[in-house]
Amino acid sequence: MAAMPKPKLAVWKFSSCDGCQLTLLDCEDELLAVAGAVEIAYFPEATRGVVKGPYDVSLVEGSITTAHDAERIRAVRKQSKAVITIGACATAGGIQALRNFADVAAFTAIVYARPDFISTLATSTPIAAHVPVDFELRGCPIDKRQLIEVLSAFLAGRQPVTPAHSTCVDCKLAGNVCVMVAHGTPCLGPVTHAGCGALCPTYNRGCYGCFGPMESPNAKSLSARLSALGMDERALSRVYRTFNAAAKPFADEAERHGA
Amino acid sequence: MDMVQSDERSILTRAGLDALIGTLAARGYRVVGPKLRDQAIIYDDIAGVGDLPAGWTDEQDGGHYRLEQRDDNALFGYAVGPHSWKKYLHPPRLQLWSAKREETGFSISHEPETIPPFAFIGVRACEIQAIAIQDRVFLEGPHVDPHYQVRRAGAFIVAVNCGKAGGTCFCVSMGTGPCAKSGFDIALTELLPGTSEPIYVAEAGSEKGAEILSSLPGRAAQPAEIEAAEAVVTHTAAAMGRSLETAGIRDLLMSNLNHPRWDDVAERCLACANCTMVCPTCFCTSVEDASDLSGEEASRSRRWDSCFTMDFSFIHGGSVRASTKSRYRQWMTHKLATWIDQFDTSGCVGCGRCITWCPVGIDLTEEARAIRDAPAQEAKP
Incomplete structure (x- = not known):
């Protein structure tokens, strides 16, 4: 049997702290296995090398807080066969969704010397509010065993075991x-x-x-x-x-x- | 277990108890017993009486457990804690088999398990009944569970008759305690004679128990000591923290499946599954498959599951029991009613764990009482 090409993996960042995508690098013992199983095609946090899309699976971290991000996530979706959102920002809007309950204009006026330079949405929303998502992995940050499980399940074409019980x-x-x-x-x-x-x-x-x-x-x-x-x-x-x-x-x- | 036809009782001191633990360990048993950890009395491996929670007791109520210091050196002066022996006989997680990819196909390995026999120290009467119930579930039906069987087979049980009723105990209502009548190898009753160290009235419940007991340093019990041991359990039986009227409970619950109380309890129930996890008879599991990143290895495991999770009743189209009301009702009617149809015994032993360890203190004795006190007029289907 001819060797199958490895699935291409991309890692994208929106409004977030990077902690979830760093969980991938934190998979120290499993990192070689990850690199062996998928082609890490786009992962700026790890490498400047970029392999062009389309991608078989995109891990998406972060929430949508700007009009630019709302456009960008559509472009990510377009070039990804599967979109897996990772972490509380991507799945629920993150801690920055506190803005949803307050006045963002008032915040920017207090925080920034030139609030007129700030172009941001009134809300922080999860990725699934903007594009269809194939799987949501919870956590702040995500759990590395669960990330490996989700990737392994994706590669095997099975359901990941990430129970939603208490x-x-x-x-x-x-x-x-x-x-x-x-x-x-x-x-x-x-x-x-x-x-x-x-x-x-x-x-x-x-x-x-x-x-x-x-x-x-x-x-x-x-x-x-x-x-x-x-x-x-x-x-x-x-x-x-x-x-x-x-x-x-x-x-x-x-x-x-x-x- | 063969019963020894003997009414002989002997007296063990703390040193005799230590010798018992040492003897069991020397004979290859993995000795497990009560221990202090994280402000609770849990079950763990013990090396001697020094590991037992001397001088501690517990205060228990719905959703409430606190350790308290006793004014004596009792080794068993508390009720049951958050753990049960289920964690050894029916482990929370267990790999069933694993498979490896080979050049042509794959190979499956499921080595027969080699488990050193357990010796359980301090098993309460309600817990002996809980083990008997799980025996029925796992060993006495048409499908014997080999994992339970291998753990249960060689287990040596040292019972302790309860000297203190917990705040959520109701074994008297369930007819399961506080005195162990059978199902043990050795049974102990702790006597606390004033200011001196506790002593233990010991009774053999099997030939193996009698043989080990006779090898320990001890003496024959005096009639007054035997009487004192009986008084201990009589006193405990009179001090139960809870009670449950069991007469006709199966029909009562099954004819009240639409009682408004189920809506009431669903308002409070968190569906967190704690009650089923701490229950010594709840036996449900879920099977999970895993595969590694390379696709070279796969495995199948099982873990405790609960009728309180959505996945538990998930079939094509969704969860059968989507509401918390239906899940609580399923749990309680199974435990107290349909268990009788299925296994010829109640699924409840009156240990009170589901009451104590419910984060919001839901009390099944109270829920059952509410239904009994105001049964709905319901037409039989």
Whole structure:
């Protein structure tokens, strides 16, 4: 059998911190295997070499915050067979989606000496709000084992195993003691999409919700418990307003508490 | 397990208990027991009595667990914690087989597992019943689960009769405790005679147990000590934190499938699956396939799953139980009602873990009571 050409991989950045695409470089042990399985055709964070499109798979990091980005993502979509969005910015608008609940013109007036130089949209939106997306990988940042899993699944033509159940399931599989029940530590685990392997609770911290809402979140009920544990309304409005602030179940719950 | 026809009881001291752990380890058992970790009493490998949580107890309520210091040196002065023996007999994650690509086709390897036999120290009566229930599920049906079988086969069980009822315990209602009647190799009752060190009234429940017990440093129990041991469990039985009326519960729940209480509990339920993960009888798993980047190796694993996840009931077209209401109802009616049809026993042993470890403190005894107190007038289909 003649050697099949390797699938061409491109990595694109929109409004983001680069942490998710760096997860690909952070795959130290698996990096050679990645390079062996795909042709890294466009990845400015790793190499200046550019292989022209079209691409078999595009990993897209970041949210859409400018009119230019809104155009650019369409061009990326056009030259990509599969688009996989990676991270909270690309899948939910990221922490910069806090602007969605505020006045961007007022922000730019305070922050920049020449706000008239700033050309930005009033909102930060996920990639899927602009173009069809084949798969969304959650996290702030994404989990490197999950990234390898998604790439492996893509290469094998199978569904990736990235369950949308609560972080509690992963916490219990790991044998952790529940930080909320046993320590009274506020934790977003019950409403948060699994994927990090319950990283924070494993180190006796509450979950911060980096992976966004789980499949059927009941934030209202969790908030009642968090309130009983001592969180006031202001804290409750803010706890859902982080990396996935614009994800609807979190946005709605923050609003219910006066955000 | 063969029962030894003997009413003999012996007395072990703390040193005798240490000798028991040492003997089991020397005979090749992997000795597992209660240990302090992260402000809870969990199950882990132990090397001797020094690893046991001496002088600790727990305070438990719906969604609430706190360790507290006792004013004695009791080694078993607490109720059950977040772990159960299920994590050893039915591991949370397990690779079933792996495959390697070869020049022509592929080869599958699923080596028979070699697992050193477990010795469980401090198994409570409700937990013995939970193991018996999982035995029925995994070993006594038409399809024997080889992974459970190999772990269960050589397990040596050292039971401890409960000296303290937890705040969410209701084993008396379920008829499963607090005194272990069978299903153990050795059963211990901890006596706390005033200011002195605790002693243990020991009873053999199998020939193997009797043989090991006779090899340990100890003495015959006095009638007063046997009486004191009986008083311990009587006292515990009278101090249950919760109760559940089980009379006719199957028909009660199955004739109230549209009771408004299911909507009420769905308002509170997080569908986080914690109750099913901590339940010592919940046995459901999901099978997951993995392949590596090169496409050279693949594997199939299983992991604990839960009727509270959407994937669990996902079929062509979507999840059958899309609402939290339908998932909670599925869990509770299976546990307390249809389990009886399926396995001839309740799926609940009254350990209270689902109550304690529910982040929002949902209490199935309370949910069942609400339905019993106001059953809906429902026409039978």
